[in-house]
Amino acid sequence: MERNAKMAQNNLHVPSNVARPGDAPDFSSVPLEPAGAAARPKIDVAARETHDLSYGLIRVLDDDGKAVGPWDPKLSAETLRTALRHMVQTRIYDNRMLRMHRQGKMSFYMTSNGEEAIAIGQGMALRDEDTLFPSYRQQGLLFVRGRSMVDMASHCMSNARDNLMGRQLPVHYTWREGNLFSISGNLCTQFPQAVGWAMACAYKGEEAIAASWIGEGSSAEGDFHVAMTLASVYRAPVILNLVNNQWAISTFQGIAGGNETTFAAKGIGYGIPGLRVDGNDVLAMHAATTWAAERARKGFGATFIEALTYRGGAHSTSDDPARYRPKEDWGSWPLGDPIERLKTHLIVIGEWSDERHAQMEGEITDQVLNDLKEAEGYGTLNAAPRPDPVTLFDDVLKDMPPNLKRQREEFGA
Amino acid sequence: MERNAKMAQNNLHVPSNVARPGDAPDFSSVPLEPAGAAARPKIDVAARETHDLSYGLIRVLDDDGKAVGPWDPKLSAETLRTALRHMVQTRIYDNRMLRMHRQGKMSFYMTSNGEEAIAIGQGMALRDEDTLFPSYRQQGLLFVRGRSMVDMASHCMSNARDNLMGRQLPVHYTWREGNLFSISGNLCTQFPQAVGWAMACAYKGEEAIAASWIGEGSSAEGDFHVAMTLASVYRAPVILNLVNNQWAISTFQGIAGGNETTFAAKGIGYGIPGLRVDGNDVLAMHAATTWAAERARKGFGATFIEALTYRGGAHSTSDDPARYRPKEDWGSWPLGDPIERLKTHLIVIGEWSDERHAQMEGEITDQVLNDLKEAEGYGTLNAAPRPDPVTLFDDVLKDMPPNLKRQREEFGA
Amino acid sequence: MPQQNMIQALNAAQDILLERDPNVVIFGEDTGYFGGVFRATDGLQAKHGLQRVFDSPITEAGIIAMAIGMGANGLRPIAEIQFSDYIFPGFDQIISELSRLRYRSAGQYTAPVTVRSPWGGGIRGGQTHSMSPEAFFTHIPGIKVVVPSTPHDAKGLLISAVEDDDPVIFFEPKRLYNGPFDGDHEAAAKSWAQHSGGDVPDGHYTVPLGKAKVVRAGKDASIITYGTMVHVALAAVAKSGIDAEIIDLRTLAPVDLDTITWSVEKTGKCVIVHEAPKTSGFGAELSAAIQENCFYHLEAPITRVTGWDTPYPHAHEWEYFPSQARIINALQHVMKV
Amino acid sequence: MPQQNMIQALNAAQDILLERDPNVVIFGEDTGYFGGVFRATDGLQAKHGLQRVFDSPITEAGIIAMAIGMGANGLRPIAEIQFSDYIFPGFDQIISELSRLRYRSAGQYTAPVTVRSPWGGGIRGGQTHSMSPEAFFTHIPGIKVVVPSTPHDAKGLLISAVEDDDPVIFFEPKRLYNGPFDGDHEAAAKSWAQHSGGDVPDGHYTVPLGKAKVVRAGKDASIITYGTMVHVALAAVAKSGIDAEIIDLRTLAPVDLDTITWSVEKTGKCVIVHEAPKTSGFGAELSAAIQENCFYHLEAPITRVTGWDTPYPHAHEWEYFPSQARIINALQHVMKV
Numbered sequence A, B: 001m002e003r004n005a006k007m008a009q010n011n012l013h014v015p016s017n018v019a020r021p022g023d024a025p026d027f028s029s030v031p032l033e034p035a036g037a038a039a040r041p042k043i044d045v046a047a048r049e050t051h052d053l054s055y056g057l058i059r060v061l062d063d064d065g066k067a068v069g070p071w072d073p074k075l076s077a078e079t080l081r082t083a084l085r086h087m088v089q090t091r092i093y094d095n096r097m098l099r100m101h102r103q104g105k106m107s108f109y110m111t112s113n114g115e116e117a118i119a120i121g122q123g124m125a126l127r128d129e130d131t132l133f134p135s136y137r138q139q140g141l142l143f144v145r146g147r148s149m150v151d152m153a154s155h156c157m158s159n160a161r162d163n164l165m166g167r168q169l170p171v172h173y174t175w176r177e178g179n180l181f182s183i184s185g186n187l188c189t190q191f192p193q194a195v196g197w198a199m200a201c202a203y204k205g206e207e208a209i210a211a212s213w214i215g216e217g218s219s220a221e222g223d224f225h226v227a228m229t230l231a232s233v234y235r236a237p238v239i240l241n242l243v244n245n246q247w248a249i250s251t252f253q254g255i256a257g258g259n260e261t262t263f264a265a266k267g268i269g270y271g272i273p274g275l276r277v278d279g280n281d282v283l284a285m286h287a288a289t290t291w292a293a294e295r296a297r298k299g300f301g302a303t304f305i306e307a308l309t310y311r312g313g314a315h316s317t318s319d320d321p322a323r324y325r326p327k328e329d330w331g332s333w334p335l336g337d338p339i340e341r342l343k344t345h346l347i348v349i350g351e352w353s354d355e356r357h358a359q360m361e362g363e364i365t366d367q368v369l370n371d372l373k374e375a376e377g378y379g380t381l382n383a384a385p386r387p388d389p390v391t392l393f394d395d396v397l398k399d400m401p402p403n404l405k406r407q408r409e410e411f412g413a
Numbered sequence C, D: 001m002p003q004q005n006m007i008q009a010l011n012a013a014q015d016i017l018l019e020r021d022p023n024v025v026i027f028g029e030d031t032g033y034f035g036g037v038f039r040a041t042d043g044l045q046a047k048h049g050l051q052r053v054f055d056s057p058i059t060e061a062g063i064i065a066m067a068i069g070m071g072a073n074g075l076r077p078i079a080e081i082q083f084s085d086y087i088f089p090g091f092d093q094i095i096s097e098l099s100r101l102r103y104r105s106a107g108q109y110t111a112p113v114t115v116r117s118p119w120g121g122g123i124r125g126g127q128t129h130s131m132s133p134e135a136f137f138t139h140i141p142g143i144k145v146v147v148p149s150t151p152h153d154a155k156g157l158l159i160s161a162v163e164d165d166d167p168v169i170f171f172e173p174k175r176l177y178n179g180p181f182d183g184d185h186e187a188a189a190k191s192w193a194q195h196s197g198g199d200v201p202d203g204h205y206t207v208p209l210g211k212a213k214v215v216r217a218g219k220d221a222s223i224i225t226y227g228t229m230v231h232v233a234l235a236a237v238a239k240s241g242i243d244a245e246i247i248d249l250r251t252l253a254p255v256d257l258d259t260i261t262w263s264v265e266k267t268g269k270c271v272i273v274h275e276a277p278k279t280s281g282f283g284a285e286l287s288a289a290i291q292e293n294c295f296y297h298l299e300a301p302i303t304r305v306t307g308w309d310t311p312y313p314h315a316h317e318w319e320y321f322p323s324q325a326r327i328i329n330a331l332q333h334v335m336k337v
Ligand SMILES: Cc1ncc(C[n+]2csc(CCOP(=O)(O)OP(=O)(O)O)c2C)c(N)n1
Pocket: A135, A137, A185, A186, A187, A214, A215, A216, A217, A218, A219, A243, A245, A247, A248, A249, A311, A315, C029, C058, C082, C086, C089
């Protein structure tokens, strides 16, 4: 009784306005600003003047598949086809890897279904010497930078060819040659590290910059604030990206604060321009990144970009989204599928066709199957060969310390 | 040679635009918005609509000592005289304590010279049941809540009457009876704790709220962001205050990000209204707090208040400001001395006089001297009595664990 | 008696706590609607309401800080940290705040917070889902540290922890959630239904904090361990032919030194087993304390079997995770003397 | 040889490092214009420029993270954490990131970061300016931990630390900044000018990491210690009439076990001294390792003299700080056997 009396007046507000299993998907709060409507300011714009950009939505591809407005990056058809190829390859690779996970060939996997335009559009707008600090869901960056799928899959299967010696969970890539930093399993830690990296670029007088990605859920970590503060204070040449795919495992963006504001608007509070961009529009992502990169290279400092998108699949192979969100919700996402949208655009401008698309998909599928098969030849999580176990004692410090030497001996090496 | 070539092109931006010893103080960037100009929105205002308030400055007392504009809290002369008394008492207490520190009666001290209007104006706008989570520089709150100076000084001298048993550095007060939380030496940790406290108020259906204070320097800590995020997501009934006194020990507010934005503007990025208030105007501080408290109590959630002020003295007894800022800079601070401003106002409205003021100062000085003397009777840091040393083993856990019992025995108890 | 796995036991404990005390609240990443990535709060939001079991933003510092504020204000929060590898953004709030609040305020403010966190290795989680960071917490005055090894103890200890007026860090050996695990990763998974530790009484009961349990009596040597390693040690001893006593600490801080010294004085030999890296692991404190207290009874050097001094590897998990073979070796080593 | 106090020695080391390597950068709270609250970087910004020695915002997480990013990108950062009590907001960046970067990237990325931080008690700093958190860091694979006890060693070790390609946590016993302190807080302060450890050569030299130093040879017992306690132990031994050997570890991780075992095997008796709380302090690891390696030479239980298992108190600092008397007691205790 007393408990119930107490409960009756509980005034704690807990956000819960999201469609759950059994409900119809509800995306009424997604801003559908018309493509081409957002202004494109000068790169030296004051953060305060990006107010409208941070609450609106930068879109280039309109509903008819045309590229419109001041943010149109005017990419060549060749470049657009390359983007499409990377996106399709990412999707196919992801989905094959998912299947290989089910076959027990790796311990874990995470797809980027639905978010391909972000990594690809942004990756293509950067230079090779720019260093990337992604989260675990921007595998598209590796395709843009030309990493071999054999190597990628070898890492994921922790096999003898894994450039990380079996030390990391799948999809936590590192690729120094391609200037892709070590992906951490700890959320958001890379954000301020990217700022430090960028500061060192400025210190050395280089033109190279850094770019980092986090999810909207991760933005609640203290490291988010730390990164934004450092980027602002030292005007670091860095692009700080937040991928708002609406979900953080099972929690919706309202739990990360998205009910009360846009994420992009947080930038302004640091004196950093905030851009909210249609994350399923590869042209918009490319354009925003080009703008931000130029700003960074010219010494005007950081840009904060929120990419609005939807997580198409499960969080990872460890969860079942049917337990926390409506089935088939991805299909009703109002910003569509990024691959379809670019494909339509290319067709509309007469540079692509359904036939060519089907042919490309076929080619890529063959190549993915081929490469994954080759990778399997170097072993899988549960089938030799794999990295020599004694290497687990290496790389703790540059030179092996006495305690580890003793332990390696005890281990039997 | 090579080094110099490298140095020549170093593009790292480090803020340094502040007057240093030998320079004339330069406060040209302090916004001198006319008193009364800022609008006073409804308490359910959307955060975005506080844009102008977060970049401007809420002021009530004008240059002639008149209270003007929609933020005038219209306090009675009696209330104003009480505020003045608290402020003068805080100043006198602080300065006597500083002297006692020099006499070796305590290990450390921190004054709030110049910032008295903040603790007093805000404290008086809150209710007794509201819980306060201050930093170490809002001792004025204790005067508002009626704590005895004998007890305050006894804590600072770690004597036998210290309610913290000598366990805390001076000025790190705790006073449960007065609903003043335990002040931490670790910066900004109290900010998210206050949010949790406020959430519990809502959970229990109480009308009580929480309020917390940090310095502008401390706002760079991750806990700042964490507090703002939680307050936003759960619409916690809390007032989050940032005291921008321009300095964090030796670093100026540009190092905390203040060159690129106002601190108040950060609120908006969380969907929390941001108010920038003249921190040396006790009426403005009172009014802003009243507004925020009503907002919190009515279920509209948190408010973020930046109080613009100037640290009149040293950071603490451990530093010498002459090494890092111009001498007598406080005197040129354009927002004046909060005590002088309230005194002038009371005189202007015919409720005070120089004579009464001098008399009050005399009375307070007597009382301070009296109380500090009485406190000394309970011991000082270096003169008995002091808390029984064996109590150092108490209160680690509710019941003393076996390891501590053994250690207490070894200690000789 | 009803059979439950450890997740069910933890879920039942929380259900009972919510039921009995309106001040109990539960929050953490994914703990609300979804019921936690390991399902330990499954169904509790639906049953007890959105305001009592809810999701938090992804901020471990915030989870701890919010728990402190709520706990100081009369609630009794159970805060979940999704993996103990992710507790470190909240470490400052634990060490500087939660653990010291009672002391620095001389008892005026206290926060009866329980921090639950899946802990330890054995699930192929790589370096960020496998850590055993208990040693750090045992070095912090002002908090208690608990690690259960069975569903029965998990429920009873969690109820004790939440009802305790001090902050408790409650580490859950995630490899034991679904069944006892004896270190043989190639064997078929076992279920708690076949294990006496899976007998979990209905309703409210407690297992006291600060009391170790002799899980196997023996006279030749003492094995001091906790968590998953209890089961690995049991299997190792069964194979070793050595009549070793096995002590499951259950509470690491304050540790039950009486039971430990009683056993080691009897056997004169001691092996300490844990998953965490050796250097400055909790085994170091155990070894030091045993040696201080049982010096004249020791017939062989106290030997530690631990994880290596490296980050927790992914592919080489089973070369890292202390094996039955390593425990048997250590037993033989101390017996050789 | 020139006489310097420890601050001057640290300042000189950093000056030399800045001079020799354009990639060395220094930052932290108040380290720039002001030169640090303890003045360890005094004058360095004026001499080397705003971009090489600068102030950071008050974010220890940011200081470490920025150092990681800069260090991975070719710089050699010296990051100051103003008090080691305040290192914990940066603890996650140290344990999850800095310490693991080399390992998890299989050597592709590394960050040669040195974190300097005033450490330890004895200055009436209360619970937030007195901590000795070294044990936490010795439990983290992938970082080195250094604690000097003289100006000479401070300079030589700091140069080694910064030139080392691994991350180093460099704890500075702040009570020793201005002079050797033997625990007698009532005696007049001593100056480094009267101490051989205050002889600090000009210019570049190194003291190797990982090597302990016998600061007093003796045959009756071994005292293993570091930091301020080296001086307290020296004074205690002088008064005790016991011919104890005193080993100053200087590097705690990786620790110089060879020197330790060599000494303990010789004396058969061992006292470990540190300021941090006893339970799971670094003394636990030392005791465990010594007992593992010197079991058959030990004639008495290894004894720990440490801070109590409480937060560091303010008024009762001298009841907390391990005293000469407690060390003498411990020595007598191990000798009684
Ligand atoms: C510090 C930390 N806390 C918690 C986790 C567990 N975790 C992994 S992913 C995830 C959700 C992240 O969501 P978001 O940032 O939105 O990224 P998304 O998965 O949507 O790309 C959580 C809670 C973690 N990896 N690190």
